Amino acid sequence: MKIINVAIDGPSGAGKSTLARLAAKKFGFIYIDTGAMYRASALKMLNLKIDIKNDIPSVIKAIADTKIEISHIDGNQHIYLDGADVTNLIRTPEVSMGASNIAVIKEVRLKLVDLQREIAKNHSCIMDGRDIGTYVLPDADIKIFLTASAEKRAKRRFDELLEKGENVTFDEVLCDMKKRDKNDEERAFAPLKPAGDSILADTSELNLAESERLIENIISERLEK
Structure with missing residues (x-):
C-alpha cells in the first residue's frame, strides 16, 4: 500500500492539532503533532531552569542528551x-512560549526533524507544525496551510485554558499569540510560511464541525486525483 503523507502547517492556535487528529482518525493515518516535540523540549529546559532565549549553548548541550x-x-x-509521559504537562x-x-x-530543529522524517517514511501520516510542507516533508502528497485571525485563535486558546482551570486573561493569551507568530515567521531557519503548493484553509469564521469538513474535503479531493 502506498504511503501517504499529509502536511498541515499554520500559526499557533489555528486548530492544527485538533483537525489533524480528527482527519487522521477518519482516513486511518497516524497523527504526528510535531509541536508536542518542541513543547517537550521546552519543558525539559524549564525543568532544568535553562534560559532558552539567552543561554543557547546550554540548550544545545541539554537537547543532545534528550530522548x-x-x-x-x-x-x-x-x-x-x-x-x-508528559502529554498533560x-x-x-x-x-x-518556550x-x-x-x-x-537550528540544532534543536535538526534533531527533531530527523525523528519526524523517519516516522513519515514508514507510515501514512498527517503531520502538523510550522514548516512541514516547506522543510520537514517538502514532497508531502497533500499540503494544507491552516490559519485564522490572531483574535480568533487567541479566543479559542483562551477558552481552552479556562476549561483547564488556568488563570489567564484574554489579553495575555493574545499577546503571547502575537509573539509566537512573530517568532515563527521571522526565525532564520525554516520559518513559518505557506508552501508554494499548499492549499489555504482559513477557519476564522468556521466552527469546529465546519473546519473538520473543510480539511477532510481537501484531503479526499486530493486522494481521488
Missing part, C-alpha cells in the same frame, strides 16, 4: 520526555 518519543495509545498520541502558556523560543534554535 523524545511518540506513541499512540487507543488512538491518542502520547509524548514521552526521557521516558516520562506541555500545554501551559509558559511551555507554549516551545516557540526553542524552535528557532
Whole structure:
C-alpha cells in the first residue's frame, strides 16, 4: 500500500492539532503533532531552569542528551520526555512560549526533524507544525496551510485554558499569540510560511464541525486525483 503523507502547517492556535487528529482518525493515518516535540523540549529546559532565549549553548548541550518519543495509545498520541509521559504537562502558556523560543534554535530543529522524517517514511501520516510542507516533508502528497485571525485563535486558546482551570486573561493569551507568530515567521531557519503548493484553509469564521469538513474535503479531493 502506498504511503501517504499529509502536511498541515499554520500559526499557533489555528486548530492544527485538533483537525489533524480528527482527519487522521477518519482516513486511518497516524497523527504526528510535531509541536508536542518542541513543547517537550521546552519543558525539559524549564525543568532544568535553562534560559532558552539567552543561554543557547546550554540548550544545545541539554537537547543532545534528550530522548523524545511518540506513541499512540487507543488512538491518542502520547509524548514521552526521557521516558516520562508528559502529554498533560506541555500545554501551559509558559511551555507554549518556550516551545516557540526553542524552535528557532537550528540544532534543536535538526534533531527533531530527523525523528519526524523517519516516522513519515514508514507510515501514512498527517503531520502538523510550522514548516512541514516547506522543510520537514517538502514532497508531502497533500499540503494544507491552516490559519485564522490572531483574535480568533487567541479566543479559542483562551477558552481552552479556562476549561483547564488556568488563570489567564484574554489579553495575555493574545499577546503571547502575537509573539509566537512573530517568532515563527521571522526565525532564520525554516520559518513559518505557506508552501508554494499548499492549499489555504482559513477557519476564522468556521466552527469546529465546519473546519473538520473543510480539511477532510481537501484531503479526499486530493486522494481521488
